[in-house]
Amino acid sequence: MKILVPCKRVPNPDLKLKVANGSVDLAGTTWQVNPFDEYAVEAALRLTEKGKGGERVGEVVVVSIGPKDTSAQLKQLLAMGANRAILIAGDDGALDADRVARILGTLVVAEKPDLVLMGKQAVDGDDNQVGQILAASLGWPQATFLASILLAADGKSATVTREVDAGVEERRVHLPAVMTVDLRIVGKKAVRNEALAPATAEWEDTQRLASLKGIMAAKKKELREITAESLGVAGGILVKTLRHEAPPARKAGVKVASVEELVAKLHNEAKVI
Amino acid sequence: MSGTATLVLLETTTSNLRSASLPAISAARKLAQVNGGPVVGVVIGSGIAAAAQDAARYVDKVLCCDNAALAAALAETWAPVLVAAIKKIDAAALVASATSAGKDILPRTAGLMGAGMASEIVAVIGAKAFRRPTYAGNALTDVEVLTPVVVATVRQTEFPPAAPAASAGTVEALPPGPIDALGSEFVALHASKSARPDLTEAKVVVSGGRGLKDAQNFKVLEELTDLLGGALGASRAACDAGMVPNDLQVGQTGKVVAPELYFAVGISGAIQHLAGMKSSKVIVAINKDPEAPIFQVADYGLCATWESTVPPLIAQIKTVKAAG
Ligand SMILES: Cc1cc2nc3c(=O)[nH]c(=O)nc-3n(C[C@H](O)[C@H](O)[C@H](O)COP(=O)(O)OP(=O)(O)OC[C@H]3O[C@@H](n4cnc5c(N)ncnc54)[C@H](O)[C@@H]3O)c2cc1C
Ligand SMILES: Nc1ncnc2c1ncn2[C@@H]1O[C@H](COP(=O)(O)O)[C@@H](O)[C@H]1O
Numbered sequence: 001m002k003i004l005v006p007c008k009r010v011p012n013p014d015l016k017l018k019v020a021n022g023s024v025d026l027a028g029t030t031w032q033v034n035p036f037d038e039y040a041v042e043a044a045l046r047l048t049e050k051g052k053g054g055e056r057v058g059e060v061v062v063v064s065i066g067p068k069d070t071s072a073q074l075k076q077l078l079a080m081g082a083n084r085a086i087l088i089a090g091d092d093g094a095l096d097a098d099r100v101a102r103i104l105g106t107l108v109v110a111e112k113p114d115l116v117l118m119g120k121q122a123v124d125g126d127d128n129q130v131g132q133i134l135a136a137s138l139g140w141p142q143a144t145f146l147a148s149i150l151l152a153a154d155g156k157s158a159t160v161t162r163e164v165d166a167g168v169e170e171r172r173v174h175l176p177a178v179m180t181v182d183l184r185i186v187g188k189k190a191v192r193n194e195a196l197a198p199a200t201a202e203w204e205d206t207q208r209l210a211s212l213k214g215i216m217a218a219k220k221k222e223l224r225e226i227t228a229e230s231l232g233v234a235g236g237i238l239v240k241t242l243r244h245e246a247p248p249a250r251k252a253g254v255k256v257a258s259v260e261e262l263v264a265k266l267h268n269e270a271k272v273i
Numbered sequence: 274m275s276g277t278a279t280l281v282l283l284e285t286t287t288s289n290l291r292s293a294s295l296p297a298i299s300a301a302r303k304l305a306q307v308n309g310g311p312v313v314g315v316v317i318g319s320g321i322a323a324a325a326q327d328a329a330r331y332v333d334k335v336l337c338c339d340n341a342a343l344a345a346a347l348a349e350t351w352a353p354v355l356v357a358a359i360k361k362i363d364a365a366a367l368v369a370s371a372t373s374a375g376k377d378i379l380p381r382t383a384g385l386m387g388a389g390m391a392s393e394i395v396a397v398i399g400a401k402a403f404r405r406p407t408y409a410g411n412a413l414t415d416v417e418v419l420t421p422v423v424v425a426t427v428r429q430t431e432f433p434p435a436a437p438a439a440s441a442g443t444v445e446a447l448p449p450g451p452i453d454a455l456g457s458e459f460v461a462l463h464a465s466k467s468a469r470p471d472l473t474e475a476k477v478v479v480s481g482g483r484g485l486k487d488a489q490n491f492k493v494l495e496e497l498t499d500l501l502g503g504a505l506g507a508s509r510a511a512c513d514a515g516m517v518p519n520d521l522q523v524g525q526t527g528k529v530v531a532p533e534l535y536f537a538v539g540i541s542g543a544i545q546h547l548a549g550m551k552s553s554k555v556i557v558a559i560n561k562d563p564e565a566p567i568f569q570v571a572d573y574g575l576c577a578t579w580e581s582t583v584p585p586l587i588a589q590i591k592t593v594k595a596a597g
Contacts, residue, residue: 167465262575
C-alpha cells in the first residue's frame with residue numbers, strides 16, 4: 001500500500017490574527033502542519049501498520065506545496081513516521097484550490113499511489129475544496145469528511161464512515177481514491193488495514209508525536225525539492241483574493257451576578273425569553 | 274462565454290424541498306439580480322417528481338434529474354449531472370447551501386468544469402465577487418472568481434430562508450447522461466434521532482462543553498433546551514468525550530449556528546468553537562473560570578458552575594414564562 005498525503009503548512013491558529021490595511025499580516029506567526037493533515041498522516045501510518053508500535057508494511061509519502069521553509073513541517077512528519085517527503089516550491093499568493101489540486105494531480109500520475117489521504121480543509125483558507133477537485137481531475141472516486149476507514153484485506157476497497165449533517169454515513173469506496181479526513185479519524189479504532197492489523201488493534205486516541213528515535217531516523221529520509229514547472233503544470237489561479245478585513249467585533253457584554261439578573265436581562269433587555 | 278442563468282442545487286426528500294436549501298435560493302436570487310437572468314433549480318434523486326413540484330414554488334424553473342441510480346447523493350454521480358445542467362441552461366453560476374452534500378459535491382463539479390469556486394460565502398458582492406470567512410472566522414475575505422462559470426457554496430446562517438415566489442416555475446426533465454459511481458456505494462445513514470429542531474435552524478441553541486463532565490449531566494441542559502424549544506449543541510471536547518453525538522458539534526469543523534439566543538455552558542471559547550456561533554444574536558456564557566475567553570464574546574456572562582446555576586435558571590425561566 002502506497003499512500004500519498006498532501007499537507008499544508010498553516011499559521012498557528014491559536015495566535016491572534018492580525019488583519020490590517022486589507023491584508024493578513026503573518027510576519028510574526030509560527031507555522032505548523034494543518035491539523036487535519038496531521039490527522040491524515042496519522043491515519044496513513046495506521047493503514048500501513050500491524051498495530052500500535054507494530055511493524056510497518058507499505059509507504060507513506062508526504063507532499064507539500066509551499067515556500068522553502070515548509071521543509072521544517074515536512075521533517076516533523078518524517079519524524080512521525082512518513083517514509084519520504086516532497087516539497088513543491090510555491091507561494092500561497094500564487095495558489096488557489098484548483099491550482100493546488102492540479103499540481104497534486106500531476107504528482108499522483110507520477111507517483112501512482114493506491115490512495116491519496118488528506119485533510120478535509122486547511123484551517124487558514126477554510127476552502128474545503130482541494131480533495132474533491134483532485135478526485136475530479138483524476139477521475140477517481142472521493143470519500144470526504146471521514147471518521148473511520150476500514151481497508152479491505154485485498155487492498156482494493158474500503159468501508160468508510162463520514163460525518164454528515166444528519167449523523168454518520170457509511171460508504172464503500174474502490175481504490176485508488178481520494179479520501180479527506182475529519183477530526184475523529186484519529187480515534188482509537190478509527191482506522192485499520194484488514195490485511196495487516198487484527199480487529200482488536202487499537203491506537204492512541206490522538207495523532208502520535210515524533211519520538212526522539214523518529215527525529216534521528218528522519219535525518220536519513222529523503223526530502224526532495226522540486227518545482228511545479230518540472231511537473232509540467234500550466235495555467236494560473238481561478239480564484240483571486242481581493243482583500244481581507246477583520247470581522248466586526250462583538251460589542252462588549254456584561255457580567256451578571258446572579259441567575260435572577262440573567263433571566264431579567266434576557267426577558268426585559270434582550271427580549272429573547 | 275456563459276449566459277445569464279443562475280443555477281441552484283436544491284436538496285430534497287422524495288416529496289419536499291429541504292429547508293436547508295432555502296438560504297441558497299436567497300443567495301441565488303441576489304446573484305440573479307446581477308446576472309440578469311432567471312433562477313433555475315436543479316433537483317437530483319430517485320422518485321422525486323413531487324419534490325420537483327415543491328421546489329418549483331421558489332424558482333423560475335426546475336431541472337429534474339430523476340433516476341434510480343441517483344438515489345444517493347454521491348459526488349461521483351451528481352457532479353456530472355450538475356455539469357450537464359450548467360451546460361443545458363448556459364448558467365453563469367452554480368450555488369448550493371454549504372451542507373455536507375453541498376461541500377462534498379460542488380467542489381467536484383467545479384473541478385470537472387475547471388471553474389473557480391468560493392466556499393461558504395456570506396455575501397454576494399458582484400457577479401463574480403463574494404465575501405467569505407477565513408481563518409476560522411477571524412478574517413472576512415473578498416474573492417473574485419476568474420472563470421466564466423462561478424461555483425459557490427452558501428453559509429446558511431448568513432442568507433435568510435427564501436419564501437416561495439409569486440408564481441411557481443415550470444419543471445423540466447434533465448436526462449442524466451451516463452451514470453458511473455466509479456465503484457462508490459452508499460451503505461447506510463446512521464442518523465441520530467432527535468425531536469428537537471435542526472441545530473442550524475433553531476432559534477435557541479444550548480451547548481455544553483467539557484465542563485459538563487459526563488453524558489448524564491447533559492440531561493439538565495436538555496431540560497433547558499426543551500423549555501426554550503431549542504436545539505442541543507456541544508463543543509468538540511464534549512463530543513470527543515462521548516457525552517453527545519458528534520453531529521451536535523458547533524464550530525469551525527462542526528455546524529455553524531446563528532440563533533437568536535445561544536447558551537455556552539462549560540465551554541471555554543476556543544476560536545474553533547467561536548467560529549461556529551459568533552454570529553448568534555445574544556450569547557450567554559456560564560463558566561466557572563472568570564478568564565475563559567467565551568466571556569469576551571458573551572453578551573451576558575455568568576461566572577459560576579453550571580451545577581449551581583442551570584437548575585435555578587430553569588426554574589426562573591419557568592416563572593417568567595408563566596407570568597407571560
Ligand atoms: C482542527 C481543529 C478543529 C476544531 N474544531 C472545533 C469545532 O468545530 N468545535 C469546537 O467546539 N472545538 C473545535 N476544536 C477544539 C477546540 O480547539 C477546543 O479544544 C474545544 O472547543 C474545547 O472544548 P471545551 O470548551 O468544551 O473544553 P475546555 O476548553 O476544556 O473548556 C471547558 C470549560 O469548562 C469550564 N468548566 C469546568 N467545570 C465547570 C463547571 N462545573 N461549571 C461551569 N464551567 C465549568 C472550564 O472553566 C473551561 O472553561 C477544534 C480543534 C482543532 C485542532
Ligand atoms: N499548499 C498545499 N500543499 C499541500 N497540500 C495542500 C495545500 N493546500 C491544500 N492542501 C491539501 O488540501 C486539503 C484541503 O485544503 P483546502 O481545500 O485548501 O481547504 C488540505 O487539508 C491539504 O491536504
